[in-house]
Amino acid sequence: MTQSTQExxxxxxxxxxxxYGETDKMGVVYYANYLVWFEVGRVAWCRAKGFHYRxxxxxxxxxxxxxETKCRYVAPARFDDDIIVRTAAGRSTDRIIRFEYLIQxxxxxxxxxxxxxxxxxxxxxxxxxxxxxxxxxxxxxxPRPGSTKRSPGA
Amino acid sequence: MTQSTQExxxxxxxxxxxxYGETDKMGVVYYANYLVWFEVGRVAWCRAKGFHYRxxxxxxxxxxxxxETKCRYVAPARFDDDIIVRTAAGRSTDRIIRFEYLIQxxxxxxxxxxxxxxxxxxxxxxxxxxxxxxxxxxxxxxPRPGSTKRSPGA
Amino acid sequence: MTQSTQExxxxxxxxxxxxYGETDKMGVVYYANYLVWFEVGRVAWCRAKGFHYRxxxxxxxxxxxxxETKCRYVAPARFDDDIIVRTAAGRSTDRIIRFEYLIQxxxxxxxxxxxxxxxxxxxxxxxxxxxxxxxxxxxxxxPRPGSTKRSPGA
Amino acid sequence: MTQSTQExxxxxxxxxxxxYGETDKMGVVYYANYLVWFEVGRVAWCRAKGFHYRxxxxxxxxxxxxxETKCRYVAPARFDDDIIVRTAAGRSTDRIIRFEYLIQxxxxxxxxxxxxxxxxxxxxxxxxxxxxxxxxxxxxxxPRPGSTKRSPGA
Numbered sequence: 014m015t016q017s018t019q020e021x022x023x024x025x026x027x028x029x030x031x032x033y034g035e036t037d038k039m040g041v042v043y044y045a046n047y048l049v050w051f052e053v054g055r056v057a058w059c060r061a062k063g064f065h066y067r068x069x070x071x072x073x074x075x076x077x078x079x080x081e082t083k084c085r086y087v088a089p090a091r092f093d094d095d096i097i098v099r100t101a102a103g104r105s106t107d108r109i110i111r112f113e114y115l116i117q118x119x120x121x122x123x124x125x126x127x128x129x130x131x132x133x134x135x136x137x138x139x140x141x142x143x144x145x146x147x148x149x150x151x152x153x154x155x156p157r158p159g160s161t162k163r164s165p166g167a
Numbered sequence: 168m169t170q171s172t173q174e175x176x177x178x179x180x181x182x183x184x185x186x187y188g189e190t191d192k193m194g195v196v197y198y199a200n201y202l203v204w205f206e207v208g209r210v211a212w213c214r215a216k217g218f219h220y221r222x223x224x225x226x227x228x229x230x231x232x233x234x235e236t237k238c239r240y241v242a243p244a245r246f247d248d249d250i251i252v253r254t255a256a257g258r259s260t261d262r263i264i265r266f267e268y269l270i271q272x273x274x275x276x277x278x279x280x281x282x283x284x285x286x287x288x289x290x291x292x293x294x295x296x297x298x299x300x301x302x303x304x305x306x307x308x309x310p311r312p313g314s315t316k317r318s319p320g321a
Numbered sequence: 322m323t324q325s326t327q328e329x330x331x332x333x334x335x336x337x338x339x340x341y342g343e344t345d346k347m348g349v350v351y352y353a354n355y356l357v358w359f360e361v362g363r364v365a366w367c368r369a370k371g372f373h374y375r376x377x378x379x380x381x382x383x384x385x386x387x388x389e390t391k392c393r394y395v396a397p398a399r400f401d402d403d404i405i406v407r408t409a410a411g412r413s414t415d416r417i418i419r420f421e422y423l424i425q426x427x428x429x430x431x432x433x434x435x436x437x438x439x440x441x442x443x444x445x446x447x448x449x450x451x452x453x454x455x456x457x458x459x460x461x462x463x464p465r466p467g468s469t470k471r472s473p474g475a
Numbered sequence: 476m477t478q479s480t481q482e483x484x485x486x487x488x489x490x491x492x493x494x495y496g497e498t499d500k501m502g503v504v505y506y507a508n509y510l511v512w513f514e515v516g517r518v519a520w521c522r523a524k525g526f527h528y529r530x531x532x533x534x535x536x537x538x539x540x541x542x543e544t545k546c547r548y549v550a551p552a553r554f555d556d557d558i559i560v561r562t563a564a565g566r567s568t569d570r571i572i573r574f575e576y577l578i579q580x581x582x583x584x585x586x587x588x589x590x591x592x593x594x595x596x597x598x599x600x601x602x603x604x605x606x607x608x609x610x611x612x613x614x615x616x617x618p619r620p621g622s623t624k625r626s627p628g629a
Binding site: 184186187188203206207210219220221245246247 | 514528553
């Protein structure tokens with residue numbers, strides 16, 4: 014996740030207000046919750062691209078199973094902070110999807126964390142599968158030869 | 168949940184060590200996590216009665232959906248405390264299951280919380296259903312006329 | 322929590338979008354998460370009354386520790402559903418605070434759950450304490466004789 | 476985290492039974508929960524080294540704040556699976572602590588995930604600090620010149 018890559022990424026923003034239960038006895042947000050926020054960011058990214066992730070699951074029987082995740086924690090988030098989760102699709106294929114995330118304090122603009130997730134497209138039995146054609150353009154992928162469907166909502 | 172009822176209940180004990188992520192900024196366990204512990208208690212109760220709750224779901228397509236829950240918080244639990252979750256089945260039918268719980272600090276014996284849950288037996292579509300016959304005796308229910316199966320593991 | 326009481330309650334609404342991690346293998350929202358949503362509702366209620374709950378903790382050293390909670394689950398919530406958490410203060414004193422909640426599906430208006438929480442005002446050591454005078458009017462309590470402060474933000 | 480490194484690492488094992496609430500609608504354990512399990516592993520590692528992590532916080536005012544985390548998900552974990560969390564300390568200093576983790580299905584021995592966390596030692600205000608001398612040997616660090624204390628429990 015280099016600086017130059019970031020400049021070219023199109024981020025979609027989602028807003029979160031830190032919940033009490035997301036903090037721990039240290040008084041700051043517990044580290045596993047950033048991965049929950051990444052997921053909130055992914056769902057918002059899908060919506061901004063014109064589809065609902067749940068429809069990909071329900072209508073197409075395809076899942077984006079997490080294969081890898083990384084997170085660097087830069088500064089703590091605290092209860093009731095307004096947080097911006099900025100999500101961008103990274104280099105993806107119709108089998109491997111990548112997302113990159115920036116977590117920022119909305120009020121101060123401070124970077125709190127940055128991370129990435131790698132996903133394998135699977136079927137309902139957790140077996141590797143291919144992204145439905147209707148979703149290819151959302152991830153910047155060209156149509157497959159012979160494919161006609163374009164809209165994920167169709 | 169009266170005192171006299173409690174004396175007659177057969178409790179099954181499960182042990183838990185408080186996780187860091189279960190605490191909140193107040194330095195004590197976040198209140199929603201007691202319901203997670205109740206569920207740990209239910210699973211242990213099932214095991215003590217000779218069956219795995221996941222088998223009821225997987226083999227019989229029956230779920231014990233939570234319909235109601237209550238919890239009284241008596242004293243706080245803290246990170247790394249050893250906790251005992253004591254679970255007993257309450258008055259149940261083959262459609263409505265009840266559990267009662269006591270949460271205690273294992274080291275001091277202090278009562279930390281007490282609660283109860285009411286469950287509706289459902290099928291995989293969340294529709295009301297009947298407890299599989301093989302599980303009736305686990306909940307103190309007599310066999311239904313004409314029923315022959317008794318062991319949930321069979 | 323009777324019908325007549327409800328009609329007189331002033332509810333404050335907060336909106337939530339169901340997170341993937343809030344669901345469980347049954348495909349619906351895990352029951353403990355409704356208590357997390359209650360807390361989101363409480364924080365929104367405080368904000369609507371003109372104060373931030375975190376300020377009560379940080380500036381006054383007073384906490385609203387949960388002493389009791391109840392929830393009735395009426396219909397399941399699912400991933401990506403838009404949810405309304407409706408929160409009202411119930412009968413309270415400067416030592417015992419009560420909240421009541423309605424959880425609704427925003428799109429269909431369907432009632433999903435209703436619940437209540439009872440809180441004991443404590444100091445930073447979890448000992449019983451009194452609500453700071455500046456917050457009394459937020460809970461419909463008259464000023465104490467001799468008290469002059471009114472605004473919790475002051 | 477190379478193979479050769481692993482062979483030299485001394486792993487401490489902790490056992491977990493997968494909770495219902497740890498699964499998601501896909502029917503497998505939600506990815507953020509592996510980080511919760513890493514923490515369970517760290518606490519067990521500390522205990523195996525002769526100290527309680529909470530004592531480092533309570534008695535010495537030192538925290539191991541997470542600065543970075545990585546996880547590779549190899550195979551899914553499911554409700555009621557018995558899980559082994561294997562934790563080893565990686566290359567550490569008195570300011571930066573590293574842990575490595577293997578998550579295995581206890582019954583089948585299958586590797587489910589592997590990960591690592593990097594921690595910065597901080598004081599109670601989240602400022603960088605030094606590991607208390609009494610804990611140095613637990614992390615394979617030589618005593619500092621002039622230091623005499625050795626036991627973290629002392």
